[in-house]
Amino acid sequence: MKESDWAILNTLYHEPNITKAAEQLYMTQPSLTKRLRQIEDEFDTTIAIRNSRGIALTPQGEYLARKAGEMLRQFKEIHQQVMEMNDGNKGTLKIGVTNSYGRFQLPSLLNQYKTMYPNNQFEIVSGLSSDVLRKVNLNELYIGFIRGDHDFQGVKHLISVDPGYIVSKRKIVLDDLPNIPRIEYELDPLTVKLLDSWWVEHFTVLPRKGLVVNHGDTCREMIANGMGYGIFLVPEFIEDTVDLYKLPMYTKDNKAFTRNTWMICNNESYKIPFVKNFIDFVSMTK
Known part of the structure; x- marks a missing residue:
């Protein structure tokens, strides 16, 4: 058969x-x-x-x-x-990405790579970082792009360090946050934990719950309509918005509050020539 x-x-x-x-x-x-x-x-x-x-x-x-x-x-x-x-010039790259990385960074990256290796094909899966990580560990994906410092034993390359922003329709100061509704969208559990730790560093009360939406774009539009504030760790969501106030986030010791983006690959997949070619390409172009 x-x-x-x-x-x-x-x-x-x-x-x-x-x-x-x-x-x-x-x-x-x-x-x-x-x-x-x-x-x-x-x-x-x-x-x-x-x-x-x-x-x-x-x-x-x-x-x-x-x-x-x-x-x-x-x-x-x-x-x-x-x-x-084989020599790595032909194969299907199975890549997992977060929704935001798949939207803002991946398309141009694949376009550049395709000019060098036109016979390579791509299968793209999107989801939360924890889902991508699990699939890479299970060999269901060759390569993953994830947000946050997840525990991973394998090939790992830092892609970017992304600053966090508090975004609202009008100018606000940090001390005002507990009194303003926070609009939330779907985040990976590790990122939720990261934001919770930042909040505890600065406040002794819980954040005021506002709307819960499914995507960063929706969150941004709700903010633009004065429904509350939001926290963004993907600057591309807000970089072209001129009508929103963006307050950079800092840790308690006045360092920029950031989140890392990583490219990961399990050790077995890295032995495949066309997978290694892609990882080396991304590492050189990031």
């Missing part, structure tokens, strides 16, 4: 619904059904039976589906070993 056939069985094991499984596999439902029947013919057995909820795997189907994960890992290992033998 082909690798794609094992991928079908593995997907059906985790998603026993033909329609949803087809979406995950980027196939049409008829194509998936037809291929499943061909696999059944190949093994001369029934793999799945339709029911009101979707499908149910037969004992034979469940056995094959469990084996599918093992087979896919073997295929991945074979691919990786072959990639390590």
